[in-house]
Amino acid sequence: MGDKLKSDEQEFKFTKNHKRLLLGSVFLMATSAIGPAFLTQTAVFTAQFASSFAFAILLSIIIDIGAQINIWRVLVVTGKRGQEIANEIFNGLGTFISILIAIGGLAFNIGNIAGAGLGLNAIFGLDVKIGAAITAVLSIGIFISKGGQKIMDVVTMFLGVLMIIVVAFVMFKANPPYAEAAKHLVMPEQPLALVLPIITLVGGTVGGYITFAGAHRILDSGIQGKAYLPFVNKAAISGILTTGVLRTLLFLAVLGVVVTGVTLNSENPPASVFEHVLGPIGRNIFGIVLFAAAMSSVIGSAYTSATFLKTLHKSVYNKTN
Template sequence: MEKNKRTAFNIAMGAAFLMAMSAVGPGFLTQTATFTSQLGADFGFAILICILVDIGVQLNIWRIIVVSGKKAQTIANELLPGLGYLLTALIVMGGLTFNIGNIGGVGLGFNVLFGISPENGALIGGAIALIIFLVRNALIVMDRTVQVLAVVKVLLIVFIVAISAPPVGQAAYHAFLPSHIDFYSIVTIVGGTVGGYISFSGGHRLLEGGLRGKNSVRYINEGALTGIGVASVIRILLFLAALAVIAEGFKLNPLNPAASVFQSAAGNFGYKFFGLILFAAGMTSTLGSTFTSVSFLDYSRSEQKNDLYQKIRPYLVIFFIVFSTAIFYFIGSPAKVLVMVGAINGLILPIALAILLIAVTKKRIMGDGYKHPIWLSITGWIIVAFMAYAGVQSLIKGFSSLF
């Protein structure tokens, strides 16, 4: 029994770190530095909102998926036939496109560390990701890799914050009482850290680890809250590091604002640190995006195993990573496509969360004897309304930028 508890806890921690590290990828590093340079201490308010939304989203989605014993796409299909295929298309297309940026982050990390071209660095990163997924006990190897890279990322950012002495009091004050609220920064940071595939990475990891049913609620909560905690610590520390540099009067390089934070704080040594952080962020996000997107192609129910999915899964992983790496290598990051997918990505979260919140009221989907906490349902619907409005605004902005 003790062994089973330990195994369940390890699975929960694997899910926690997979979600957390997916949420603080290369895009988040750049967004945080950019918005902090524009808004200063007021950006702390956006970070706070992001953390609160994260709690409401992850606790709802993880619990509904694991208690039902079904992945999100299966739940959606049972609610309305065909709805799961639409959800899968949105997640996979978004994950595939954003993975170009993730693998690019790995390449840029290698470029900073060793001076090799970002394209060749991306090839090395893609090869590492393939090895991790295709070895025996791939899920365990993925969990351990993500956890080690998470520790590296946190320690390096803590070091930068420690030597830069940020204005913590000012940051805390403006986080709760901002002098200016920038709606676009909130939409961007929330959509980039909780939207798309990231919301489902933890819940699907728990299912693939064998956790399901009402008895798993304890591990759902432990995993979700740990993941939110780790991601939140990294978000806050990175914000403080950027704020410290800006408070000293340094101007961030708009072409690479995140790199200039570390370079301004610790010179060339800090710049190399940034390269390692960028590598860790890109690699963990690549693993999270690939795992979650591919998991959306599995339509097995409850404890049944989809034999066909298990057979073709390695080939799906290979295609996902090779395609993303090849696009970055030969074309680079297709800016207009990324803008459009980013806008669409803003709509995925409210659609998916609304589907699951309706499904949780259906006994035929959740089974008898389960009652979803009212506070979670209310919180979930508030987030759906907020993110639906934000997503529409992002979509309009995305279309207008194309013409």
């Protein structure tokens, strides 16, 4: 057995298809975690803790990497999805979890679709209900189309890159105190007060079922076994770092505003940052980020829920493959 595994590892070669799958799984996981709540939490915590919030971001990224690598390695090496492993631990546990995840995914997506509707309203002035309906139709179209998984990969990558570019632009315009943020990255003020923010950040990234999205995407592509551990490690770390990059950029953008004495609008903290930095057009620009975050979360949440439900019965499995 040991010789076989060693031989398998030697046979693995990183191809163009692997690169596309790597990017797809990375952005599926990362953009799934980056939703409307992600934007609001980052803005609120930055306003509350200022540059010391950098420490919370760093520590949460370290914890996230450890948790995600562990989950993804177990799933890909065994070739089993999360619910299948749960059923082996305790008969029926995976089925119970799948049902809970389907219910939770539906609840989360109600919020995500509403967020996308608000984003389209900010960009184009569309009625929120119409914007939400457009989002729902687009999402359904992706899932029922031929080659839906490839389209999903492209859409999540595009939305992820779009968010990073827009938020990076706002950050540079905000001109935050980089030196102060770097100092408090390792020497925060009142570190014990950051425990709750750290737990919140970790919970929002790898504390729920979204951390399974990327690993299930890899399994759906037929990749499994110990030979793919280097690939899995790279994908898992890249997913967390992608999320961390966007959170850091948004943190710095907000920091650049709050250090000037500006009080964020409590009804929509991240939007007020964009408006302060960019003026009236900032509301439209924030709408782009909000729509991208919400739309990608809709896709990620729906896909993850489907991968948990697909093993409940053979008929469901056949219809989702």
